[in-house]
Every structure is written in C-alpha cells, then in structure tokens.
Amino acid sequence: MNIFAGFDKRPGELTRQQLEDCYYRVMNNPLDINMTRGLPSPAQLDLANSFLFLPGQSSFVSAHAVDWRNYGCLQGLPEVRKLVAEALLGLPADQIAVGENSSLALMHETLGYAFSHGLCTSPRPWGKEPLVKFLCPVPGYDRHFAMCEEFNIEMIPVPLLETGPDMDMIERLVASDPTIKGMWCVPKYSNPSGAVYCGETVARLARMPTAADDFVLFWDNAYAVHHLTDDEVQNQPIAQLCEEARHTDRYFIFASTSKIVLPGAGLAFIGSSTTNLTWWLNHRKCRTIGPDKVNQLRHLLFFRDDKGVSNHMKKHRSLLAPKFERLEVELSKGFNGVGQVSWTRPQGGYFVSLDLPQGCASRAVDLALRVGLALTQAGATHPKGLDPLDSNIRLAPTYLDLETLGVAAQVLVLCVLLSIAQQERTR
C-alpha cells in the first residue's frame, strides 16, 4: 500500500491541498492501529511458549536449601540472581535481589522507603524535606515522570543528547542544589531516543560532586540486552565507577525480564552497593515474606544460563530489527527533503524518537488519532506531559506486524506533513 500513490512528487513536496486530499482518503477508510505503548508483538510472546509449561515436575534443589515451593528467601534464589546479575545489572549476584514482576514497582518501593525512612546516606527521610527534586533527561519515559508526580518530586528536565544527558548542565545543577536528590537514567537504548550513555557520561555521573549527600541515580537498565544490531552495546560499569569515585552508594540499578520472557510474567531485579541492598532488604522484610520462587525456577529452567538469555534475545532481535528497518525506510522516504523533521536510529530498545518543528507534535498526533492511528500522546516524553516546544513524538513500532507498521508509518508521515503545512498557513 502507498497512501501517496498518484502523485509524481515526494510527499514532502505535496501542497497542503494535496496532503488534505490524501488525509480525507484515509479518513474514508479509517485505520484501527494502536502504537501508543512499547508492547512486544504476539510473535515475540510466542517465543516463550515453552515457558508456559514450566517448571513442571522439577527436581531442582537450590543451594540455599529452602523448598522453592514454600515461603522464604527474601533476596531470591541465588541461582537466579547468578543468572541475571552480570548480564542485566552488571553486578555480582550477592548485590542484587529478585522482586516480583515489575521493575517499576521496585523503583516505586525504593522511593517509598526513601520518603518514609531516607536512604542510608540521607540526613533525614525525604518526606521530611521541604522539597525533593529529580533530574529528568528528556525526551524520557512517562512512567518515571508519573512516579515523580505521585511522590510530589519536582522534575528538572535535562536535554538527552546522543551521548547521554547534558553533563555540563547536570554537574552545574547538582553541585549547587542540595534539594536535587536523584536522577532517572535509562543508560542503554533510552526510551524513547535509543541514546546510549557514553563512557564519559557514565564516569562523570559517578564522580561528579553533589550538594546532596544522598544524591542517587535510578539506573533503569530496561533494555540491557535488547540489541537490534550485532554491535551489542555495553555501558561503562556504573557500580564500579561509583565505587572508584568513593560514591559507593550513589546508584540503584533496575532491570526485568518483562521484555525478555513475557510482560507481566517476568522477574524484576534491583541491585546496588551492599550497604544499600541491606538497607533495602531490611525495609522489604516488613513488606513481604518473599518473592515468587516458582517463577524464578521457571526462568532458570527456561534460560539455563546467561548464554540462554542472549540466545533468546537474538530471536527477539530477528523479529524486531525488520520493524525498525521498515520504519526507517518509510520515514526516510516520507521525509525525504524535509529538513525540519528528524528522528533517531536506535541500535536497540523499543522506540524511535521523532522531532518535528516547534508546535507541530500535538496536532500531528491528533490528526493521526482522527483517522484511527493512536500514537503516544504528544508531550508524554516530558515531565507532566508538557513538551514546551510541542515537537517530540515517541514511536513504538514493536507490536505491529510489518504490513500494518508500513501503513502506520505512511499515515504518520502524512499527518506530520499536514501538521507542518497547516502551521505554515496559520503563521
């Protein structure tokens, strides 16, 4: 399908009238396509079919000698911690704990303990502070921002560059403002731009002086092994660099297998310094008797070892990479010659970040919605859903099949071009 068929010009050269003609043509046969969230596709879910039969009649006996079917083992089975510790968190197994199914919930839980009791490094509970601020690289993940709102944390947007967040700005801010207690980081294949924090960025985050003694990095390693190319990017090890800089307790690392096995049915992990993890488990023991060890064993039997994890991720990649390629092809074709539009070409993760001329994003999203293409809400990539330039849209190509994705991308191009054309007319 080509929604621009019949024109002998590039889409970017079409007049507003021609774009509107295209648009009304689509409106007559509206779509029903949802690209709002980064969902794995049904084909990806099928990769975990055998996971659904596990653990079966397993004779597994954990080294820690507690029956995996019974209560106990707050930190999680050592065998499962060993399976993921290095690959997903870059930490030794004794510095991580296994949670339930959601890394987001572990972040929320950690913030909860920080507010009610303070971190190990805090002079007092964050809840007793007049003001707590977090640095928020933008474009970023809307659920991180929503959590800040929930905890009444003031968000300071920091531009996310190709090398990671703007470190000059960050160093300046944290050096002088003791109310800046933390920072969200998606260090690899960041949501939504796909940016990877370079070595220098990670090193500077680890060593920078901060006015707050209890400044902490919420290191959301959501896409640790979610590569799209042969170049399997590795971040510099934040834990080691923090330790070397004598900021041993500056980080909490989060990861999960939600986008490795099945969303919702995976395992979430938290890792940190020994001191921080002990602090965290001490609070957690008031909250739960222990995590779901049956699901832990399920993971162990499904993956066997870290090689099993990376092999499985190659299967995801073989399903995902063609989608990112297809999206890239459609955007390149559609925006050929349109200098005001740019987008990212991520080497991993789940998203592409699209930048439009100022003031065009929300109209483009609205236009798309009116013809049945639901995109992520404009502004969602910014704190409180407010993109001051109204220029950024997150694209989530993973769920759709290739054919549908192609249609969606063309309609997206159309809506963006029309949005720009309408804005030029109204100026």
Place this chain on the structure above:
Amino acid sequence: MNIFAGFDKRPGELTRQQLEDCYYRVMNNPLDINMTRGLPSPAQLDLANSFLFLPGQSSFVSAHAVDWRNYGCLQGLPEVRKLVAEALLGLPADQIAVGENSSLALMHETLGYAFSHGLCTSPRPWGKEPLVKFLCPVPGYDRHFAMCEEFNIEMIPVPLLETGPDMDMIERLVASDPTIKGMWCVPKYSNPSGAVYCGETVARLARMPTAADDFVLFWDNAYAVHHLTDDEVQNQPIAQLCEEARHTDRYFIFASTSKIVLPGAGLAFIGSSTTNLTWWLNHRKCRTIGPDKVNQLRHLLFFRDDKGVSNHMKKHRSLLAPKFERLEVELSKGFNGVGQVSWTRPQGGYFVSLDLPQGCASRAVDLALRVGLALTQAGATHPKGLDPLDSNIRLAPTYLDLETLGVAAQVLVLCVLLSIAQQERTR
C-alpha cells in the same frame, strides 16, 4: 515415642528434678525441629503439583480482550476476580483487584498510599499527622505489628477474646481518640488463637462511631477458606454492614492463595468500596503496568470455579486436621491436671495459642530451643515483640509430619512444665 516413659505419674505431677532428668535425656539426643512459622507441609505443596505445569498451551481469551501474555489489565483478569471475590473476600468481582504474590505487600502498599496521600476519607496524608495509631488485637500476627513499626504507627493492644477483640474497649477508644486511624483484623481463624469474630463483633466494628473520619479496618482474611472441621465458619459480611451503617469506606479486605496453592506462587487480592478501590488503583497505576496475568490464568485453569477452590481446601484439611488433633491429644495428656496452662482449639487456620502462667513463656521457648525445638519467639504475638505477661506462645503444627509433631509437642510440654517448676522454685 514417649519422653515421659518410666514415670508412673502424669507429666504435670513430676517434680522439678524428674522434669530436669527428662530434659537432660532429651538434651543428650537433641532434636532438629522448627515450629517457628506457619508453613504448609511438603505434602500440602504436593497438592499443587499439576499447578506447576500450567497454563501450558492455553487457548484462553479473557472477556476483557487483552492478551493475557502481554502488558495491561491493572485490576486483574475479570474471570479470576470472579473466581475468588465472593469466597475469599465476600465482595463482588468489580470491587476487588488482583495484586502480586503477597497480601502483606498489598497491606504495605495501602498504608504507603495512606501515608503519602491519605485515604479518600482523610483530611490530610497520614504522613502529615503528628501521630497515627492502630488497634492491635493480641495475641496477633507479628508481621502486622512489624509493619506498624515500619510506618511508625503507635500500636494499642486490645485483648482478643473468643468472640473477637474486646469491643467495649475498642468502642471507647475509637470514639474519643482521633489519632486512632485503623485496626488490624483477622476475622476468621485468627493468627494465633483461631478466634472467629462473631456476628455482633463484626456489626459493632462496622457501626461504631469513630473520632477519626478516616478510621479503617485492615481486614486480613488470610484464612477465609482454611477450615479444619465440617463447620465451615462464615463471618458476617463486613462490607455490607459497613455500607448499612453508612461507613461505606471503612474497610480494606485482603486475601491470598498463598496457603491455597503454593506459598509465594499464589495471588494476593485487595477489595473495598468502589470509591476506595478507585483511589487505590489510581495510585497503583503509578507503581506498575499490571500484575502477572499468566499466574492468574494458572489459577483459573487449576481451580476452574469456586467449587474447585473449596474442593482443594478439603485436601488441605485432610492433611492438617490430624495434626491439630495430635497436638490437642499431646497437650491434653501433658497438661492434664495442670490448671495454669490453657490453649485454643481452633476450627481452622494455622495456629494454636498457648497460655502459660505469667513469666514462663520466654523461658519455655529458650528451654525448647536449647534441645533443638525452635518455637515462635515468645512475645511475637504482641506489638514490638513484648508480651507484658510473658505468658503466650504461638504453636505452628502445620509443617511437621505427625510423628515429629508428636515428639515436638511432648518436648514442648516438658519445657513448659520445667519452666513453671523453675519459676515456682525461684519465687
């Protein structure tokens, strides 16, 4: 085995010297028995063997039309809510939500929201109150008390009678003290006494005037279907009674399948008024994308319907009831003629509560531990682990096999009698 063999007297008639002779005999062949916690036995865990193969290749499609393998469905699958709503929570399915594996965690989460934001009925967040108090029926559940400590909630012990907590005392307290914001309730087969809140108790809890507008019952229905006899006790419906008394938002009900399928691998549930549940889900959506729906489906396939749940509980009962009977026999024999010792005869649940003369509990527990019988810490059934009379011990007979339980019960009797004898000597 009979550790009192060789004496032609009842244990309660033995002299201190004779008791000590028995004790040293045990000490020469020390036990290795752990009765500290209410764990299901391996035979009980085996009842869920087929659960471990589920869901397998299921063609299930939920009425809510979201793929159960993917993200979403914050409240939980409607089919699973329907399965448990009435039987475990006494509520319609739309008034409950499915959490992760731990009802304790849902209680913690709810307290967290109450402290950070306040309940629907609260004038301000509990964290902004100078003082928050909870009523704590004693003997009670140590993890409830530990959670109060974690949240810095002041605990007011209230005697738990056979009909439930002392309602005269409670009505007096809540009527005058606006800092009393809540109360722990285990309304059926209470931990540890097995007490069942009678109809009058439930009705009075529902209708009593409280000085705090946001007074709330934390209704921990942990043993909703955990009967030990044919007399399957039902509490009066707290939700309905609260509604009738126009205290619609006075309760949160909690339950889980931890002691129905497998500890840790079950599902936890929260239920309340529509207003409260909406409030709760509004906070929860900042915390997680959704619960583990694969485990929900696993439950659905395993139980099919609420009849499946009650049939499964009959299998648990057939394993558990003989243990409670054995314990009863040993205690009756051992304490025959000893008027200072009493214990409960629960019709369900996981525990027996043992009352000794004042000042004897911790010594009895210590004596037992020194010969290799680990009992629940004396005092654990009271706030902060402090039993002012030092007289109560929680007995957890479920995990041990009958033979081992018999030995443990005899050693317990010995240690209790010796503790009493030693106290009489030192007076």
